Every structure is written in C-alpha cells, then in structure tokens.
Amino acid sequence: MVERVIIIGATGNVGRTLVRQRVEKDMGSMHRNPTVIVGMASREEFAFERDGIPPEKALAFAERKSIGKDTHSSNVFEDIFNMIKGCWEPFRVIDVTASKEILDLHLRIIGCTDSTIVTANKNPVALSVYSDFFRLVSEPQRYGLRCSVMAGAEAVNKIMDLKDLGVLIKSIEGCFSGTLGFIADRINNGGLLSDALKAAVENGYTEPHPASDLDGSDVAKKILILARLAGHRLELSDVKISPFVPEEYMRNEDPGEFVSSIGSLDKEFKERSKEARGKGNVLRYVARLSVRDGTPAVCVGLEEVHADGPLGDLSGTLNRIVIKTDLPGSMHYSVTAPGAGLEITGQNVRRDLLYQIRDRRLVT
Template structure:
C-alpha cells in the first residue's frame, strides 16, 4: 500500500453500508484513516473526537455530532486536515443538494467514491459528465453490480472512442432471486414474501418490483459510455403491472400480490412450453440514428446465458465496435450486492486514489 495515507470522510455513517465501511476500514485497511463521519444532520471531525474509537457509531452517538447547515462546513473541517480528503457517499439521499455536494467536492479538489446512485441517475447528463470525466478524483464503480467493473469498462470505451453498440444486463439480485424461485415452482406472491423475509427487498418491495432501480443502473452505464441520456428515455415495464404500485400500505401491498399470481403463472407456463424462463433484463441498443433502452421481464431460452443466471447473481454483457465485437461480448457475472460487499467495493474504489 502507498506511503501516503488516505484521509476519509464518510457521509451516511449511521446507515447499514456506512457503518459496515467504518468496521471494515478498522479491520482491514492499512493505508486509510477516517477523519470525518456525517449523517444527514451532523458530523464529527477528527480534531473534535477520537473517531477511531467510534467503531460502533449509531444514531444515538450522533446526538453529540456538530450540526451543519451546508456541506461547506464539512469541506472546511476536512480541508484543514487534508485538502485531498476522500469523501464517501454511503447515503441514499435523492436530493439535488447531494448532487451539488458531489460537484462541489470535485471542484474543490477533494476525491470521492459513491455507493449512492441517485446523484448520477436522477439529474442532468451534463452534471453526470462532469463527475464521470473526473476519473482521477471521482469513482462510482460501486453503483452498478457492486464494483464488478462494468462502469470503468464503459468509461474506458468512451475515453478510447470505442463506441458501445449494446448493453444487456440483469442488475437486480432481488428480482433475480424472485425469478429463480418462480422457476422452481413458487408462486410470485410467495417468492416476493420469501425475498422480503430474507431481507433482500427494499422495505416496500414495490421499490424493487417497479424496475426503477434497474433503470437507474442502466442509465448510469449508458451515460458512462458517453451517451447523453436520461431516465425518461428508458422504457420501463415493472416486474408486475403498474397498478400494484398504488397500494402504499406495506401489508396491503403484500396481500395484493396474490392477484398477480395467475397472470404470472400463465406467463411462466407459456415460457416453459417454449423452452424458456423469465428474466428481468435491462437493455440498450444503438442503431444508426438512435439509442433504444428498455427494462422488462422477458422470456429467454433456458440454455442461454440469461436463462442460466440463477438466484441473486448479476450479469452484464457489453458489445462495442473494437474491444468487444458482436459474437464476443464483454461479459461480467457477479454475486448480488449486500451490505458487506458494497462496503468492500467502496474500499476497492478508494485504492485507485493511493498515490
């Protein structure tokens, strides 16, 4: 590891990923020191507290944190220790304020790694480009397939002018798990219930089933390849019909899923007759004058690579003009993300900053 240690400030330190990252840095890292921890309302800086002793930081401990109104206050505190502090966004903040934070971070000469895909996928392509092109300062490999390498492969393609012709992927471990459970004969409603009980779903499973998280990941990949694209350009067909999304109450939503069982079972039966299984696939294809992108549940041959993808595994298959021509796509398969893997991926992204 490098002689110059990385100084790290973690946003989202009271969350699942943030707290796990603190633990992993304490356990494994030799070349990094945590100098700041923040949640949505307060922060600790190394000069104020012994952060190294705060391995089990929780919301209660944050009652003693320094409140902040603007990220500039955190920037100033970190810059006093190291003007090249590495900020980690381990929050799930969806606000434009967090995008501004990322942009300001880069502008001020800090470095940043993010697990939060919202600033990269909910806003304009111009802001995305500013961040994505600052590769020596800003990495977001963790946002898609927990650091399996799809993002840097596409950034490389953009930077060497090797146009991407298509991207296909299964990017949701949760939906992969549900599809595989249905392959094994489980009803949709039971498969979602099992995924929820195992802690694989978002608190409200519609947030997985609506397909928007998958669409956001596809958008990040399309933009990484250098194309100016937005979420509205992606056709998204939810895993189950959109009307289910109107059921806000969690218990009522879970109960309502039985109403989708018959239609889903009919689809599965037909797919089986055709030698197929159902997979929730995100895809982008470049034609001569346009880019088409969609996310939907598709019947794919059992023997295809998509049909063979089982459980929560993720996969991406990329075709480009020079490095990965049709017939020999660049494919990456990876275990679905969880808290530990996401935190490890953030640490792996940080390694890039060791000088």
C-alpha cells in the first residue's frame, strides 16, 4: 500500500524545497507504506496522476513548468476536494500555500473524508473562529501543524502534549519572528533601525512588503495558535498587537517608500535602545500569553527584557519559546531554534507526514 500525497502550493519556496527533498531523500523507499506524490497544485493548476507523478515531472511542476494533459485548472480547491472525495483511499494533503481562503478546504477534508492534512500555512488555524480551529485540531493524528509556529522546533507539539497531560500552562513567551529578531539585534548592538531594516530586506528575510513583518500580525497569529492549543477559546481580535513601528508608517503601500520613511524613527529607536542598555536590558519583539486565575491575556510588541533573562541572549534571526507550567519543581521549558528557513520547514513538513503514515514500519 502507498501513502498518496497531494501538495498544494507546490510551486512556492517551501513547496519547491519539499518536492526536491522528497525526490532527493526518497523517503518512500524506506517504508513499508511509502509516500508517493500523486497531486501537485499551484494557485491556478492542479496536476494529478493516480500512480504517482514521476520525479522529473514533479520537479518540473515545482519549477512552474506545465507537465501536460493531467493538469486541471478551473477552481483548484474544488478540483482537489472532488478528487479526494471521489476516491475510497485517503490522501495525505500538504498545504504549503499562504492562502487565506483555504480554511473551507481544510474543514471539508477533515470533516467529510478520511484524508489527513499537514499545514505550514498558519492562516487556516489563526484566521478561523475558535470552533473551526477546534474541528481541525481535535484529531491530532489527522492534522499536523508543527510548521505553523517555529517550524524548526517543538513549540506546537510540546504545548499539545502538555495540554493532553493536564498540565496547566501559566505562560508562554517567545520571540517568533526571525526578521524582527534580526532587526532588534542590530539595534541592540548600536545600529540604526533604518540600516537594520535595509539589511533584513537585502538578506531576503522580509516579506515582499516589509510592513507585513513590522505590523506584528504574523507574530500575533503564532501566539494565538499556541494559546488556542493551550486550551484558550481566543480569537485574533483578542490579541493586543503593538506594531514594531507606529501604525501610521504602515499605511505606505510602496515597499521602497516604506523603507525610506523608517529613517525618521532612527533617533527615537537609538535613544530607546541606549536607555534599555543602561538598565541592563535589550529590546525584543515579544509574544506573550499569561494566564491569571484561568483568564488568558495575549499580546505582542516591542519590549525591554533583561539581557540575562530567558529572551535576552538571542542573536540574529534565532527564535525562542519559554513555557512555564504549574508542575511542581519543574524548570521552564525553553527551546531556541533558527528562524525556520526553507530546508528546515520542508524537513518538518515531512516529519509531520511521517506521523500520518499508516502502520509506519521501516524496511531494509
């Protein structure tokens, strides 16, 4: 028996990496039930071959080359759902899009079929209302979301396990953006905000429009996912977001003009970091869930933290999560990880997939 995989978003950065890794590592040959890519989708095309898309064709599709007659094109999500619904055997569906409209497909796959999902796309789990979120994650073996937050670490799975074990999570705090970590690190070391932002753009760390990083919304989605996994019925609107730079700067729709406008904040940020250093602190863009008497509060924003504290000694694009629980005598759980990246994300998508393989067994 083979595990049939459909990759949605196969032409993107993560999708392409994933396809290449799958072909190079040949994860399939090691298992009794090997995985085979049978479907690949971009925004406008869905290619499907029941017996598996040959590696050279899969690589060509990932490079956005048409692979011929098997390609459907009308409504991709509808085509994918119909294909899944029409087959008696389950599929392993991977979402490596950044789509905000894909929630309905996730819900239909989980609700109406025996197929499973692995998602690196955080939108379905962060933009959904809590009840839909719960419908998705309530069968963890059918819905893998480890790559939605700190793809290179165990943030998601650790919190799910603690919740299942009945451990009360008192707080979660973390630096979840490699881009904002990089900028904060430069400022803490005496650099100018505008230079740090330009370097982040040049290094390819930012979104096409860097305001999408600096507005804090991505970090807010991540802490919301973790807070929900910790058992709190929260919506995105419950997260108090303080952007990295004042709101009025975000309105500039031109990325180049946006970056240039940031120079007017250099002096303010320089003074702020100097003041922090004088107190033995550093600036970090922190996401925080704190629970008091069972009531959760969630916020994200630029904060002063002690240089020797749990979030103080980060550098570059490193991410960290610190979880405090009510376990008597327990240490804080803390994990540091690189700010994801394509190779790590591809690998961890495949890792979630491993947990969904039926009767997972190695062959020699």
